[in-house]
Amino acid sequence: MSTAVSVIFQERKDQILRKGQDSFGMECNRDSLAGAVSQRACVFCGSRVVLYPISDALHLVHGPIGCAAYTWDIRGALSSGPALHRLSFSTDLQERDVIFGGEEKLYLALCELIDKYAPKAAFVYSTCIVGIIGDDLDGVCRRVAAEKGIPVLPVQSEGFKGNKREGYGAACRAMFRLVGTGDTKGISPLSLNILGDFNLAGEIWIIRDYFTRMGIETVANITGDGRVGDLQRAHGAALNVVQCSGATTELAKMMKESFGTPFLRVSYFGVEDMAESLYEVAKFFENKDPQIMERTRELVKSELAVLYPAIQEFKKDLAGKKAAIYVGGAFKAFSLVKAFRLLGMQVVLVGSQTGTEEDYRELYEVTDEGTIIVDDSNPLELSSFLKEKDVDVFVGGVKERPIAYKLGVGFCDHNHERKQPLEGFIGMLNFAREIHSSVMSPVWRFVPRKKARN
């Protein structure tokens, strides 16, 4: 039996699955276990990461300083224009505000910041404490919106009201108040909105370029390099393409219901999923433009012509190495499993913070025998799995990195803080290079994990 048993909490047993050993069944979407050091964040975090890249909006965190401080300029979400999103605004609530209420402070803060920065809209994030002291966020936002003449949108993101997933919903509901309020004149019939891409390291520009080459106009980036004005006219697009498991799905659903905008699920990670996504979009527009499929094929062909030979080089070194994946949303995990397969590598552990049963079922199907599948894991479990499976490289975010490094395991940051684009065909090449540069580094010769074996 595995070494992992001693670190697994009884309460978490049915959130861990070994393919081949266990039949499918996953108790996910549970509250995190107290005392277990979950890698999850909170509702506020979910809202903040989704809305953050909207670069011409004011993002005001109504709460004590911590919530704003820990989210100041932490994502690599680039903007081609304004950069208001990179500033960290907080009402910095003090004891007096907690006792007497923070509404007046919020009102003054909004007014002074809107006067100074002239944003196109303002998002006001509610934090734990605001939910408890009962500030009328809606009321203050309405008042300021009327006085300043811009949309002022409350985001109901009190941290304790669930996990990140609820935060995505709150962000979608806030954004939805903008959709449908702008002029849609002049939008091409071949048009779409990109949902669930945050333009980390300029990724959305890569994807937009593909669509442009296919002859499709992108109306709104939601939310990478996002603009308030684009969101307001997003309902004029013919299609929504939605990436990222939960983050913007709710917005797509609301737009479908209210404006009849259909949506497609896509992923821009890895060769297969990237190509598949483009073909799906081409198919959608084929009746409007019969040539589009041909153009898309050309595009994919020309990209692959460059990519494949380069990938083969990396594959020579990487074939047979073992990878582990632990990410926020499960969608990325599907693409990563395929991407590793392309590199000849084997995925031996895959998990996510907030996957759904459906997600885990799909992971169960696409992974190899013996793969560990885990929901809402923690450092104790992850480290014991890494060791048990003798993993060569771990893909995760900042909180996973020190676990890998401490144990002498390679690492690839696939989270908000990455500074290298990993999406698109070029992204696959970057990904391969990054995996290669970690796995092939000579430093592992010196770590205790390897030395013990020699």
Add this chain to the structure above:
Amino acid sequence: MENANFVSTTNGCKLCKPLGACIAFRGIEGAIPMLHGSQGCATYMRRYIISHFREPVDIASSSLGEKHAIYGGGPNLKQGLKNVMTKFGAGLIGVATTCLTETIGDDVPMIVREFRREMQGEGAELPPLVTVSTPSYSGTHMEGFHAAIKAVVEQVCREGERRELINILPGFLSTADLRHLKEIVDDFGRECVLLPDFSDTLDGPALEDYEKIPAGGTPVADIERMGSGAATIEFGRTLTGNDSAGVQLNDRFGVRLHQLGTPIGIRETDAFFETLSTVTAKPVPEKHEREKGRLVDAYVDAHKYLFAKRAVVYGEEDLVIALASFLVEVGIKPVLCASGGRSGRFKSCIELVTAGFTDLPIVEEGADFKKIEELCEGLEPDIIVGHSKGYTLSRKLGIPLVRVGFPIHDRFGGQRTLHIGYRGTQTLLDRIVNAILEKSQDESPVGYAYL
């Protein structure tokens, strides 16, 4: 200059209270910090701390949800404590509150007392459970740090026969600083209890197995003995009775307290060595005398590069005071000293350490980076000394930023920066001189390779 006194904070120059408490608890052997609040607090702080130390930082959470916010978080806190005890085998659990649990009115000491009774009823062995109140709406991470240390002293120390032991309460220093402190006291041939000591727990070696709790830290048994120490040396000029664990040790156990400035620069380091000399009745070891000698020599070698250079210094109040004290010694003029803290003593301390060297700089308490940027207008600074979050300012002004303190998120090895003692001062001096040389060299049309 814009004089708007905004009610909002833009790019805060402070962090929240529980973060400081978590770092302090991390410096105790076998300890797990645990936040009583929603899951996000622990996760955000872990991410922030990890990015500085590049080490695993496990902070447990009671993971409150909506129903707990309404009915109280007691049951979750108890379950969390139990899980941390059984899975991590914690030698001490430091429970810090958050703004959520402070506002819903959870009585954490009472819940923990209940927990203790219940567990003892089941015959369980309990580690010390230390509680500290850290609502982030009052004070910064430094108040949280000191509150946690004070809580540990209050709740763990015991009376005992007087020993030759020296207690050192260093405040929030780097891992290299903590190691250097231990070396210094060791060179005086004395045993010390350094609280906290995260020099190993947050800067550990590569390992074959993940340690549930990283090795190192102040042993709990040593903390218990602090009440019988011969003396306490506590760094931090802004600390007063209410916040000071040293005062606590003095009042409760009669351990003589020496409150000093953080030892950066010759004068503050001299004071530290003199105090050690007094406490141990031994002369300053030759090794350190020589380090001081080399430092004075370096001051002389560097003086022309530095004279009348203008510095902006920001960060935690006690660090800024210590840095200002050092900078004036080498002829640098601190033109602006800023901090997100509001101890009320910042200005008078800056005045004290700069008196006789230079005019009083602009001193700004409760500052954010927007305010710091505004105040910089017209000051024409040459150099900035502070943590990573001032990078934007340095870029805008086109002047070098010498990174010190916490957090250092944009450079390698920031957690190992040595600031204190003659040796740390030497390191800082070298870095400051080189930053100034590099800029003038880069900007020179000639580009001498001989400066």
